Amino acid sequence: QVCPTGIDIRDGLQYECIGCALCIDACDQVMDKMDYPRGLIRYTTENELEGKTSKLLRPRTFGYGAVLTAMIGAVIFIVASRVPAQMDVLRDRGALYSFNGEGRIENSYTIKIQNMSEVPQTFVLSVEGLKDMRIITDTTVKVASGENRSLPTVVDVPPESIQSTNSDIRFIATSQTDSSLILETESRFVGPRAR
Structure with a gap:
């Protein structure tokens, strides 16, 4: 009796069999002692048993x-x-727009940059879409590998650049680490009605 589950292989295939093949090894040892060919008990296919290839x-x-x-x-x-990095821009919903001390129109945004690459990245932010538009907060952002960074950003334009209450603008983040990595996201700039 070599089977660890105690079944008798002569009774055919049984659900208690765990496929350990101890019965195959024991049978081959007995066949070797008696000078019979090995393989009386073996893993095989029906085709092989019927002599087919x-x-x-x-x-x-x-x-x-x-x-x-x-x-x-x-x-x-x-x-x-x-993509090695991703950028989203959320407009501040608290105020549509405001005037700063220079008489320019401001909009506030939150820029979110996610660095999915294996190396830290340094991005330089810029904005385009209206004449003389500029970012007046910090334009350089460092993002560690795997980090998701949020950056409050303020953009302003002179009043004469405003042609409608809603203008399409584009934020651009250019990596200083990898010059081929340029992130672009569109947003809206809200201002007063043009006079």
Whole structure:
């Protein structure tokens, strides 16, 4: 009795079998002692028992290969197309606009930059869309690897640059670490009606 679950293999396939193959090893040892060929008990296929050849390349094998290739390709595509950083701009909803001491019109924003690369990044912020538009808060932001950084930002323009109450503007964050990494996000600049 070699089976750890106590079953008798002569009774056929049983659900208690844990597939440990101790019965196969014991049978092969007995067959060696008696000078009989090994393999009375073995893992095999019905085709092999009937003397037929087993096909290694079956449609199912090709199907599994195709699915595996597609999955590997999808993973490679996802990793290769992953963006190293991302930027979002949220307009401050507390005040539509205000006038600063220079008589220029201000809008407040929160810029969120997420660095998904393996290296720290330093970004220089700029804005475009209206004549003489500028960022009057800090324009350099350092973002550590894996960090999600929020930066309160104020943008102002001279009143004569305003043509409508809502103007399309674009925030641009250019990496000083990697010159090919440029983030762009659109937003709105709100001002008084043009006179």
